[in-house]
Amino acid sequence: MRYTFFLYTDPADIADRTPEDWAAEKQIYGAYIGALKEAGVFVDTDWLQPVHTATTITAKGGSKQVQDGPFADTKETLGGYFVIDVADLDAAMAWAEKCPAVKIGKVEIRATAFPA
Amino acid sequence: MNDVSRAAETAVRDSYGKLLAYLSCRTHDIALAEDALSDAFAKALSKWTEDGVPKNPDAWLLTVARNRLTDRQRHLTKFPTESEVPDIEAPDTSRDPFKDKRLALLMVCAHPAIAPDLHTPLMLQTVLGIEAKTIAQLFLMSPAALSKRLVRAKAKIRDAGIPFQIPDKEQLPERSTAILEAIYALHAHDWLDPTDGMGEEALYLANLLTQLLPENAEVFGLCALIAFSHARRKARIIDGALVPIEQQDMSLWDDQLIAYGNRQLHHAYEMKSIGRFQVEASIETVHLSRKKTGNIDWQALNQLYHAYLKQAPSAGAKVSQAVVTAHLHGNKAGLQALINLENQIGSAFQPLWAARAELHSRIGDRQEARLCYDKAISLTTDIPVLKFLRQKSSLLGQ
Numbered sequence: 001m002r003y004t005f006f007l008y009t010d011p012a013d014i015a016d017r018t019p020e021d022w023a024a025e026k027q028i029y030g031a032y033i034g035a036l037k038e039a040g041v042f043v044d045t046d047w048l049q050p051v052h053t054a055t056t057i058t059a060k061g062g063s064k065q066v067q068d069g070p071f072a073d074t075k076e077t078l079g080g081y082f083v084i085d086v087a088d089l090d091a092a093m094a095w096a097e098k099c100p101a102v103k104i105g106k107v108e109i110r111a112t113a114f115p116a
Numbered sequence: 117m118n119d120v121s122r123a124a125e126t127a128v129r130d131s132y133g134k135l136l137a138y139l140s141c142r143t144h145d146i147a148l149a150e151d152a153l154s155d156a157f158a159k160a161l162s163k164w165t166e167d168g169v170p171k172n173p174d175a176w177l178l179t180v181a182r183n184r185l186t187d188r189q190r191h192l193t194k195f196p197t198e199s200e201v202p203d204i205e206a207p208d209t210s211r212d213p214f215k216d217k218r219l220a221l222l223m224v225c226a227h228p229a230i231a232p233d234l235h236t237p238l239m240l241q242t243v244l245g246i247e248a249k250t251i252a253q254l255f256l257m258s259p260a261a262l263s264k265r266l267v268r269a270k271a272k273i274r275d276a277g278i279p280f281q282i283p284d285k286e287q288l289p290e291r292s293t294a295i296l297e298a299i300y301a302l303h304a305h306d307w308l309d310p311t312d313g314m315g316e317e318a319l320y321l322a323n324l325l326t327q328l329l330p331e332n333a334e335v336f337g338l339c340a341l342i343a344f345s346h347a348r349r350k351a352r353i354i355d356g357a358l359v360p361i362e363q364q365d366m367s368l369w370d371d372q373l374i375a376y377g378n379r380q381l382h383h384a385y386e387m388k389s390i391g392r393f394q395v396e397a398s399i400e401t402v403h404l405s406r407k408k409t410g411n412i413d414w415q416a417l418n419q420l421y422h423a424y425l426k427q428a429p430s431a432g433a434k435v436s437q438a439v440v441t442a443h444l445h446g447n448k449a450g451l452q453a454l455i456n457l458e459n460q461i462g463s464a465f466q467p468l469w470a471a472r473a474e475l476h477s478r479i480g481d482r483q484e485a486r487l488c489y490d491k492a493i494s495l496t497t498d499i500p501v502l503k504f505l506r507q508k509s510s511l512l513g514q
Contacts, residue, residue: 013261017260024249024259025258025259025260028259086494090495091494091495094464100256100258103258104261
């Protein structure tokens with residue numbers, strides 16, 4: 001079953017990171033991705049630009065509206081995601097617990113709604 | 117690493133921890149002491165290359181670091197006058213090495229007011245001088261986030277007035293246990309990655325603690341446990357896959373380290389104050405004696421797991437006990453114990469499924485064994501364990 005992890009962090013917690021910090025951060029995530037691949041459960045991941053670069057678009061109500069910024073202002077913002085393919089929620093939780101983001105923010109786990 | 121360079125490294129490490137402990141105890145400001153000490157080491161590097169190493173390198177380093185600290189403290193004081201800034205007392209390093217304050221520093225690192233998951237990183241950084249970045253990589257944590265938390269913890273230690281003291285008799289056991297837990301965490305972490313050198317660090321800290329807390333039997337128990345585990349570092353993982361202790365190539369075990377562990381455990385027993393680390397170390401000795409006797413005393417293991425579960429009930433130990441039950445009373449009895457355990461702890465515990473798979477395969481129920489291996493594999497995020505389980509599962513055949 002496919003699960004998506006949404007990685008949320010408070011931008012204030014990572015505001016003062018230096019390029020070296022980010023390089024080290026990438027290594028940590030690289031190790032995590034390596035383990036996911038080795039276990040054969042990796043599907044996809046991405047790391048996103050900060051939320052202030054977001055553009056939100058809607059055509060609900062008939063006319064197109066474009067908003068500069070995220071659809072909702074929240075303290076913790078989406079910074080990236082992982083898609084993995086594992087047996088069940090127990091397995092998804094085991095992998096989410098190992099995701100480096102859990103130690104500085106929150107990881108939301110959502111199962112796919114597509115039938116198997 | 118050869119013995120000479122190991123000795124040199126230990127000497128440097130010993131003096132780093134001692135000097136930092138000494139300086140932080142005086143100022144209660146670990147970060148400031150770290151800066152001063154790193155300046156002193158940098159200065160030593162250039163000075164000693166030119167002039168040669170002084171007779172008493174520690175005293176030299178301490179003097180330079182202390183001067184740095186005094187300058188810095190004067191600078192931090194609003195209206196600096198000589199009288200306002202108490203000089204750090206100069207220790208008499210000529211005869212006796214200056215007083216070892218590392219126990220007080222360890223007590224601070226594992227203080228109840230500091231988040232428990234920072235205890236181990238703080239010890240690694242202050243007593244062993246390991247960089248935050250290295251520690252973060254070890255625990256797969258964000259290095260920037262860990263650095264920030266360590267900086268905050270040190271500020272709290274300074275500003276909240278966490279005492280750099282050995283607690284009184286009443287508090288000493290509990291506070292010592294926090295230090296033991298932090299060293300145990302490091303040892304547990306090393307278990308699946310014996311190449312990261314942390315087994316060595318855990319052993320160093322445990323051995324140091326036997327000198328600093330010589331009246332605590334559990335300290336010797338932990339030291340023995342870590343020594344036994346570290347002695348099997350080369351046998352534990354082969355071709356990237358975990359090898360369970362019963363199947364390890366005993367010729368890869370480090371006999372010298374085992375002998376050292378036995379001495380420490382024997383010393384612990386003599387104090388007649390049993391605890392979980394001594395029991396866990398004793399469990400190891402049952403496995404280690406396979407090298408002499410050629411077999412495993414399951415009856416002894418059964419008794420030890422009973423004792424262990426009284427001291428420190430954990431799901432992992434319960435699974436191990438079920439496996440022992442299977443050896444003593446048959447695989448069906450072992451499986452029943454695992455079913456009972458699942459009713460208690462739920463179905464998300466990987467060792468439970470690995471053990472269940474093994475017992476099913478022993479009674480020839482390959483289909484059930486395969487299902488259990490699949491479940492165990494799905495719950496495994498540690499690659500050496502994953503590889504081991506895959507091997508076992510593929511051995512079941514079609």
